[in-house]
Amino acid sequence: MSLFPSVGRKQPRLRLAWTAVVFILWLGVFMHLVPFYIMISTSIKPAVEAMSMPPTLWPKEPTLVGWSLIWNISDIAKSLLAQPLSRYFLNSLVMTFGVILLSIPVTSLAAYASSKLIKGKVARPLFIFFIGTLMLPGIVTLIPSFLLTRNFPFPLPVPPNIPGTDIAFPTWRIWNTYWAVILPAGFSAGNFLLFKGFFDGIPDSIINAARVDGGSEFNIFRRIILPMSIPVYAVTTYFTFGGVWDSYLWPLVVIQDSKIAPLTLAIRRIADAFSYAGTTNTMTAIGASSSISPLIEQGLSWNGLMVLGLLQAIPVFIFFILAREYLLKGVRIQGLK
Amino acid sequence: MTSVTLENIVKHYVPPIGAAETHPVSGLDRVNIRIEDGETISVVGPSGCGKSTFLKVVAGLESTDEGKIFYNKVDVTNITPQARGVGMVFQDYALYPSKEGEDNLGYYFEVRKKTEEEKQQRLRETAELMGIGFDLLMGRQVDTLSGGEKQRVGIARCIVREPNVFLMDEPISNLDAKLRERTRTEIKRLLKKFSITTIYVTHDQQEAIFMGDRIAVMRSGRIEQFGTFDDLYYSPANLFVATLIGTPPxxxxxxxxxxxxxxxxDASLTVPAEVAEKLPEGALRFGVRPEAWSVVNEPSSALTMSVARVERLYTERAAFASGQIGGASVNVLVPLDFPAEAKEIFLQPDWTQASFFAADSETALHTPGAPELF
Known part of the structure; x- marks a missing residue:
């Protein structure tokens, strides 16, 4: 692969352009790597140096105090959180895999139908309806969505009455349950587009051949289409995993009970304590909250914060490694078409 | 043992909302045809004439707006493609890319819940029919096969089930010339062996002539003429069929x-009385096939054609001279040793092989009819 055709690249004008493009690309790479560098270098600084102004590029006295969190985080969590850390971890897993199990089949079947089964007049309006949710930023729908979880399926603070009676419609309160996170994520417009783009690339004749062979529509999907579509499933599953695992705002709005709160909420609480410990001087911190003092005593401030951030990122990173081959392949198939 | 009958089939394509075309596009427009049991018919026509739609309607892959389809005497208009028991071969092979050759053939048995023995039995028989080297394709991943090999698997997948009707949608158009020739003969051999009712769709008239016992010529959703090659060639139903069939036209x-x-x-010719009496006076269109011209030495009572180019067909020991008469392009069959430097030739039509068409429509006024060769 090359940026420019190889012929004529030695011309000074092209050489200059080539250099400029490569420089801009490297700048982009550099800008992406800087935050990671700061996270990692800060994580091995001692507590005081992590907060020093101006910040040091490389720790003067590298220490693994921050990383000691890995084995004593549960002690810290005990003093700061209502539940053991493993509980939050489990909640996150339940929500993430709940969303994956619901949203990937729903979205992919919808995309398959939109791509291959629905023809004629309704096809286009339906497609626009499906991707319409992309047009609204999530923050705009935050409050209606919240209301929806209170009186599902009505986005109203109080459910309406059944016409002609004084009896309210029966509603299902999914607020403050796992469903509040899982159900609204049951369809993903972004994944829908990825799936549809992929399915559009599959020739109709393959499906017609399978029909003539006698396969039912669902059997064709399962036995013929699905094995061809592993890359796009890997990509969408990865995106869904990352999105739900890292989600913070929505669980914060709909989850009150600490028993079902995800890891992001718990880590946020610990992180708050760390940054508090980092920004105030030791004496006020001790005076302000007894729960923070163990952190200070252990030499934890923003260095611990960085370690927590890295720990939170690890599952997504592992998932990326697992799906890596398909991610690249999937992106490549999209690129070719 | 199936005959296929289409009665008054109408199929409109509704353009999607937002498309440039807003009126329903006609896919098939009152198609009536009866394909006899065991017969092979070719469907030929320019692209977009509805020939693929015709095939899909017979297979049940497209719904119809009006009309009925019968297999023998059974109305299958509302029967799903899964239940029609047809075999179909596609232009782009349409093999299942995630499966090996054998599993491509096996999908039919899988979804029909057939026994493993039956499957193996049929696979063996099919491999035997398909000829030398076919076994080797069975174990290979589809994407490692060449175009010709893919189509062999495609054809095998079609015959492994013993279909009621064979449907072929331009099966050899994607192959290169040499392979096309070979595969064409191969398909013909298989069709002869089975004598299964077959519909063979192609845009290539040579292929259509080679494959079909009868040929259906289609244009914008209508069947313009359905008959043997002789019918189409010597008694074309209209100007469109007359100019489509035959190379050069x-x-x-x-x-x-x-x-x-x-x-x-600026020339005048005397028309024999038996031809002239069938024709109206006035403006007409005069159709002559390349082989129905004779080159004469005298310009008197002959047409003068200025020769633009000569194309020599060495295998046919003949050549085609092309040029113009009165602004219309004319092709003439001439001997292989026709001089390249000839600028003008004098031509006389063979009146027994001449056709006449109306000047303002495509109506055929007089066609020669098939000659009695034997």
Whole structure:
């Protein structure tokens, strides 16, 4: 692969352009790597140096105090959180895999139908309806969505009455349950587009051949289409995993009970304590909250914060490694078409 | 053992909302055809004429707006493609890419819940029919096969089930010339062996002639003519069929007929009385096939053609000279040793092989009819 055709690249004008493009690309790479560098270098600084102004590029006295969190985080969590850390971890897993199990089949079947089964007049309006949710930023729908979880399926603070009676419609309160996170994520417009783009690339004749062979529509999907579509499933599953695992705002709005709160909420609480410990001087911190003092005593401030951030990122990173081959392949198939 | 009958089939494509075209596009427009049991028919026509739609309607892959389809005497109009028991071969092979060759053939048995023994039995029989080297394709991943090999697997997948009707949608168009020739013969051999009712769709008239016992010529959703090659060639139903069938095509020259004298450009020819009496007076179109011209030495009572180019067909020991008469392009079959430097030749039509068409429509007024060769 090359940026420019190889012929004529030695011309000074092209050489200059080539250099400029490569420089801009490297700048982009550099800008992406800087935050990671700061996270990692800060994580091995001692507590005081992590907060020093101006910040040091490389720790003067590298220490693994921050990383000691890995084995004593549960002690810290005990003093700061209502539940053991493993509980939050489990909640996150339940929500993430709940969303994956619901949203990937729903979205992919919808995309398959939109791509291959629905023809004629309704096809286009339906497609626009499906991707319409992309047009609204999530923050705009935050409050209606919240209301929806209170009186599902009505986005109203109080459910309406059944016409002609004084009896309210029966509603299902999914607020403050796992469903509040899982159900609204049951369809993903972004994944829908990825799936549809992929399915559009599959020739109709393959499906017609399978029909003539006698396969039912669902059997064709399962036995013929699905094995061809592993890359796009890997990509969408990865995106869904990352999105739900890292989600913070929505669980914060709909989850009150600490028993079902995800890891992001718990880590946020610990992180708050760390940054508090980092920004105030030791004496006020001790005076302000007894729960923070163990952190200070252990030499934890923003260095611990960085370690927590890295720990939170690890599952997504592992998932990326697992799906890596398909991610690249999937992106490549999209690129070719 | 199936005959296929289409009665008054109408199929409109509704353009999607937002498309440039807003009126329903006609896919099939009152198609009536009866394909006899064991017969192979070719469907030929320019692209977009509805020939693929025709095939899909027979297979049940497209719904119809009006009309009925019968397999033998059974109305299958509302029967799903899964239940029709047809076999179909596609232009792009349409093999299942995630499966090996054998599993491509096996999918039919899998979804029909057939026993493993039956499957193996049929696979063996099919491999035998398909000939040498076919076994080797069975174990290979589909994407490692060449185009010709893919289509062999495609054809095998079609015959492994013993279909009621064979449907072939331009099966060899994607192959290169040499392979096309070979696969064509191969398909013909298989069709002969089975004598299964077959519909063979192609845009290539040579292929259509080679494959079909009868040929259906289609244009914009209608069947213009359905008959044997001789019918189409010697008794074309209209100008469209006349100019489509035959390579190079029939020359069509605007003429005027008055008192048995045909005025062509600045020449006049006397039309034999038995032909002239069938024709109206006035402006006409005169159609002559390349082989129905004879080259004469005298310009008197002959047409003068300025020769633009000569194409020599060495295998046929003949050549085609092309040029113009009265602004219409004309092709003439000439001997292989026809001089390249010839600028003008004098031509006389063979009146027993000449056709006449109306000047303002495609109506055929007079066609020669098939000659009695034996």
């Amino acid at each position: 029939m020359s069509v020259i605007p003429v005027t007929l008055q008192n048995g004298i045909l005025q062509i450009a």
